[in-house]
Amino acid sequence: MWYEAMRGHEPRSSSSCAACKLLKRKCTTTCIFAPYFRSDEPKKFAKVHKVFGASNVSKILTEVPEEQREDTVNSLAYEAEARLRDPVYGCIGAIALLQRRMIELQQDLAIARARLARYTVAASSSSSSSSCTFQNNDPFSSMLPNFNNFDAYGGNSLELNRVGNMYDLSQIPYI
Amino acid sequence: MMPGGGRCAACKYLRRRCPSDCIFSLYFPANDPQRFARVHKIYGASNVAKMLQQLPANLRAEAADSLSFEARHRVEDPVYGCVGIIHRLHQQIQNAETQLAKTQAQLFGFINTIID
Numbered sequence: 001m002w003y004e005a006m007r008g009h010e011p012r013s014s015s016s017c018a019a020c021k022l023l024k025r026k027c028t029t030t031c032i033f034a035p036y037f038r039s040d041e042p043k044k045f046a047k048v049h050k051v052f053g054a055s056n057v058s059k060i061l062t063e064v065p066e067e068q069r070e071d072t073v074n075s076l077a078y079e080a081e082a083r084l085r086d087p088v089y090g091c092i093g094a095i096a097l098l099q100r101r102m103i104e105l106q107q108d109l110a111i112a113r114a115r116l117a118r119y120t121v122a123a124s125s126s127s128s129s130s131s132c133t134f135q136n137n138d139p140f141s142s143m144l145p146n147f148n149n150f151d152a153y154g155g156n157s158l159e160l161n162r163v164g165n166m167y168d169l170s171q172i173p174y175i
Numbered sequence: 176m177m178p179g180g181g182r183c184a185a186c187k188y189l190r191r192r193c194p195s196d197c198i199f200s201l202y203f204p205a206n207d208p209q210r211f212a213r214v215h216k217i218y219g220a221s222n223v224a225k226m227l228q229q230l231p232a233n234l235r236a237e238a239a240d241s242l243s244f245e246a247r248h249r250v251e252d253p254v255y256g257c258v259g260i261i262h263r264l265h266q267q268i269q270n271a272e273t274q275l276a277k278t279q280a281q282l283f284g285f286i287n288t289i290i291d
Contacts (some may be wrong), residue, residue, distance in 0.1 A: 030210060033206075035234070044229065051218065051222065052218055052219070052222070053221075053222055056217060056218065056219055060217075060253055061250070063223070063253050064253050064254050066245045071254050071255065072253065072254045072255075075254065075255045075258040075259075076256070078258050078261075079245060079256060079257070079258060083226075083245075087226060087229065087230060087238065088237050088241065089237065089238075089239045089241050090241050090242070091241075091257050091258065091261065092241040092244060092245070092257075095257065095260055095261060095264065096262055098261065098264035098265065098268065099264065101263060101268055102267055102268055102271065105268060105271040105272060105275060106271065108196060108275055109271055109274055109275045109278065110284060112275060112278040112279055113278055115282055116281055116282050116285070118277055119282065119286075120285075121275050123285070123289070124271075142201055150273045153245045
């Protein structure tokens with residue numbers, strides 16, 4: 001929405017941004033944090049500062065084009081939140097959950113496609129006759145969907161799994 | 176201090192002596208200087224030290240690995256870091272769920288046709 005696009009470009013008030021308030025310094029008109037860490041969201045900067053440090057955040061923001069700074073801040077805030085919730089695995093926990101979900105879906109999809117292919121072949125091979133033959137003696141029991149009620153990502157709340165030595169960070173299943 | 180008396184990657188980078196109880200030495204060996212350089216760039220040495228010190232010793236290796244992973248992705252993609260992976264996985268999951276729903280609808284439709 002247009003107003004969301006404008007959020008990062010609202011006219012600055014004369015009060016300090018959340019960063020300068022936390023850092024107890026004067027918030028200048030050229031403050032790099034001010035457009036992205038508004039004074040009404042003090043926790044956002046506090047979390048990012050705790051994990052990354054103000055000077056590192058400033059350096060990262062300086063390195064990216066201005067039009068991408070809001071996305072950068074939001075992703076840093078997400079990572080900081082994840083790290084504070086799970087000091088061992090941070091975002092990796094969320095990635096591992098999503099990877100597992102992806103693998104389950106790929107398996108379910110392969111099974112469903114194989115079944116569809118079998119039924120299609122069986123139906124076309126018997127299309128000259130009026131009866132169809134099933135290669136599965138019980139065609140209906142295997143038709144139940146295999147969905148888990150698994151919500152891997154619920155907005156800002158993360159359920160991070162705390163299991164050691166299990167994240168194969170070299171394998172990201174990209175289709 | 177590393178076995179053999181050498182400095183770990185962190186102490187080499189920070190140009191300091193590597194004490195015998197260096198918090199970094201077990202997780203940032205001298206043979207992988209980039210690993211420490213990346214976490215230092217993104218988190219800072221003192222933040223990494225604090226994060227590791229706050230954890231039980233048996234979890235520090237996992238924490239150092241996950242910090243290293245996130246730092247590597249943030250260096251490669253300063254805008255999204257590893258959150259870019261999360262976004263892509265969400266999209267892939269959504270696509271796979273749509274495909275699965277379509278395939279299962281086709282299967283159910285097929286069965287219903289056969290029953291009728």
